[in-house]
Amino acid sequence: MSNSVIKQSFYRESLGFSALCTHQILRGGHIETTPDYKVSRKSVSGHEFIYCLNGAGWVVFGGKRHYVHKGQLVWLPVYGSHVHFPDPKRPWEIYWFRAEGGKLTKIMEFLQVHQQPTFLLEDNKRTVEIFQQVFEHMQQHSLLSDITCDQLISELLVMLLESRSEPDKITQDPVKHRGLTSLIYEIHSHYAEDWTVEKFAAHCQVSKSQLFRLFQSTFNQSPLKWLKHYRISQARRMLVESDDSISEVAYLIGYKDPLHFSRDFRNIVGISPSEFRKREAWG
Structure with a gap:
């Protein structure tokens, strides 16, 4: 990673409350990259949500390469082989967190993330706030903080659905019975x-x-x-x-x-x- 700056790094320690929540945050952070920064992994747990604050970068998974620019969020299913790295001409600055649980895989399929993993959200200010609030609550070891993180992920998922889905599809739930x-x-x-x-x-x-x-x-x-x-x-x-x-x-x-x-x-x-x-x- 050379001169890349990891401005914040969070690792969620479990106190046993996460089983009570639909979604669990595993890790997260804030990184300013340099051109030589690269993450290449075969498999880790969960789904990563990466928000490009500045610059641009690339993500690679499922045999496809996707460009991500400032203001876009990318959903990266990291349980399979994946790579992400900055555009060498304008290295990205990113917020990111990794989560799992709930119906993330089903929602990912509904949104056709494997075909198009990038999202352009209307409310960039609120997107940034969600990441910052997730980081804040990752440092607090309580049931309230876990539930709050759960709610923040749900809010982000709603934003992703609204950015891509037709109005009559937004309310569809994979579990109807x-x-x-x-x-x-x-x-x-x-x-x-x-x-x-x-x-x-x-x-x-x-x-x-x-x-x-x-x-x-x-x-x-x-x-x-x-x-x-x-x-x-x-x-x-x-x-x-x-x-x-x-x-x-x-x-x-x-x-x-x-x-x-x-x-x-x-x-x-x-x-x-x-x-x-x-x-x-x-x-």
């Missing part, structure tokens, strides 16, 4: 419990066959596969935020067998939990 919505919120708070298909169906007040149709149409996954992926997403967060052992993380997300957890983690993420933790520490 009331029982399924209730179930998803319940699992978000109690994902480590011993969930079964029978419990899923009972909570939704539907038959097993209806349950499978709901999950397939909403998430394109079976109920237990969806639960497995959600638990692994929580494990990725814990591996970043805590010093808990791999076995402890496995137990905290609902696995009784650490070897079973490690196998599922590798199948979904592509690397082992220990490799993921080491790679994220370098990210």
